[in-house]
Amino acid sequence: MLAEIKGINEECGIFAIWGHEKAAEMTYYGLHALQHRGQEGAGIVTTDGETLHVHKGLGLLNDVLSEGEFSKLPGQSAIGHVLYGAEGGSGFENVQPLVFRSSKTSMAIAHNGNLVNAHALKNQLEAQGSILQTTSDTELLAHLIKRSGHLEMSEAITAALQMIKGSYAFSLLTEDQLFIALDPRGIRPLSIGRLGEAYVIASETCAFDLIGATYEREVQPGELITISDEGLQTQTFSTPMRRKLCAMEYVYFSRPDSDLNGVNVHASRKIMGKELAKEVPVVADVVTGVPDSSISAAIGFSEESGIPYELGLIKNRYVGRTFIQPSQELREQGVKMKLSAVRGLVDGKRVVMVDDSIVRGTTSKRIVRLLKEAGAKEVHVRIASPPMNNPCFYGIDTSNKGELIAANHTVEEIREIIGADSLAFLSNEALERSIVADRDMEQHGICNACFTGNYPTEIYPDTVLPAYKA
Known part of the structure; x- marks a missing residue:
């Protein structure tokens, strides 16, 4: 390890x-x-x-x-x-x-x-x-x-x-x-x-x-x-x-109106949603995305599956992002403050909740609960990225593997923890297709080490080590 x-x-x-x-x-x-x-x-x-x-x-x-x-x-x-x-x-x-x-x-x-x-x-x-x-x-x-x-x-x-x-x-x-x-x-x-x-x-x-x-x-x-x-x-x-641009830039971090390495973030996320609908379809009445970074993927899922897209979740614009809050306590409080479910759109419905990723599971659990408290009959969670089961050492706050829910639990166990009726993730192959498509991999490759464990550089522990290995 x-x-x-x-x-x-x-x-x-x-x-x-x-x-x-x-x-x-x-x-x-x-x-x-x-x-x-x-x-x-x-x-x-x-x-x-x-x-x-x-x-x-x-x-x-x-x-x-x-x-x-x-x-x-x-x-x-x-x-x-x-x-x-x-x-x-x-x-x-x-x-x-x-x-x-x-x-x-x-x-x-x-x-x-x-x-x-x-x-x-x-x-x-x-x-x-x-x-x-x-x-x-x-x-x-x-x-x-x-x-x-x-x-x-x-x-x-x-x-x-x-x-x-x-x-x-x-x-x-x-x-x-x-x-x-x-x-x-x-x-x-x-x-x-x-x-x-x-x-x-x-x-x-x-x-x-x-x-x-x-x-x-x-x-x-x-x-x-x-x-x-x-x-x-x-x-x-x-x-x-060979370039290894961080896949999480496309999945979560970057704004949808940005272009990274020649690829529009919104377009890439939309393809992720389409691929997700192909790989793990579900029978449901409505699709909703978690604001803001999952909206594009939810639209793609809706278009591919034919299930109507609705604004089932509304974000409080005056609350910051929960993934980048510096402590677990603040993340949990942020989730409580930032989102609310629209009862009129989800009450009595089978809901597909599309999210960009599951890191610690706290946010997903809270959102599933919000939807069910608003009357959703079923909540099927679809994640527009693979399970994040490896730490990142390149600039994202996931360097402790013990904090990653996918590194310590099976998909079924995660489903039970977050309270969803079903749970499925996008495959690594589909993620890469969504970002790279048929372009030159030498110029447009991605770093997906947090999903695969294949790091593009040597990872150094807290001691002086020999020379760098690519």
Whole structure:
């Protein structure tokens, strides 16, 4: 069994812009589009060409930044971040971008992902005299850059990136340059756009739509991009590898109006629903999806099965997402507050409840109960992804296998636990078809390790291990 990694697991959002007169404001709006990726902290760092200016704090973006703050963030370039911190990861010191000042070149770093060799690197750096100020593995990159011995920033970053392993999408801002890097497997999403003459970078393309930017391309696995007043330059810091974009980005995390690696999230989820209806049909009167990430799959299930789709569940828009709440207690309270069943649509009906995934089972149990309390005669649960029975070490808060209900119970046992009349999951093959279809697997492969246990990288325990194995 793989050793458990104890550390920061994040599913965050990053945004960067270079060459826009309202860089701070554009970053604010871009982060708004990415708020679903993290709700515990937010921050923006700008450069006026000579100094880095920072404003960040705990809470939602609107709680952290107000209109009056923009005057304190001058400059035509900026990076921003919304934070989801798992156990041990919340707290002001971990809110990004992290800023590191020096007499020569200062830097701000924003990161989405998780370094699987973070503990080995931390031990190594501390043995060499480094003093770490946060519990975030993002800080390690700054120390590695400064200790690389290279005078040119791009060379120092390249040397540092070759030492870190895992999943990462980095944006790094200095006084006069912006650097963007994606891990060699491309596990995390990252795209490039243009807003007039300005360059824009975002975790999801929905951020481009909000600010009126046009999508240009994906950041490629193993690519390091340098943006300055001289323009955009690109280089590779790692041997190109088969892409392994996180499947859960399509299943749950990303907004349906985003395009990831050339695939629209809504369209992909809709195909998942269609495949689900083909693989595990059920006799029922109505189909409903769990808002918001399961609506697309529920529509697909309805279209394929011929069972009418109804809004059987209504979401309270002022309550955050339960999967990314930092504790089980808060997740349970969030489920109670966020959803209600529409009695007039489900009373006396056989209901197909389509959900995107079952992680711990708490949410599913509560929703089944809601539907039955509203009069549903039967509740048949259909999950538009395979059973999540393996921990994720690449940036999702499921690094403890003991918390995963599918890792410890059979499908029938899970059905009994959540109180459903039937339960079925999408197969791994159907999930892959829904995302990859007939495209080139070298360019469009996915990481589905949480479903299959086939990890695209070596997983490192809390000790220094030999060299990385792809």
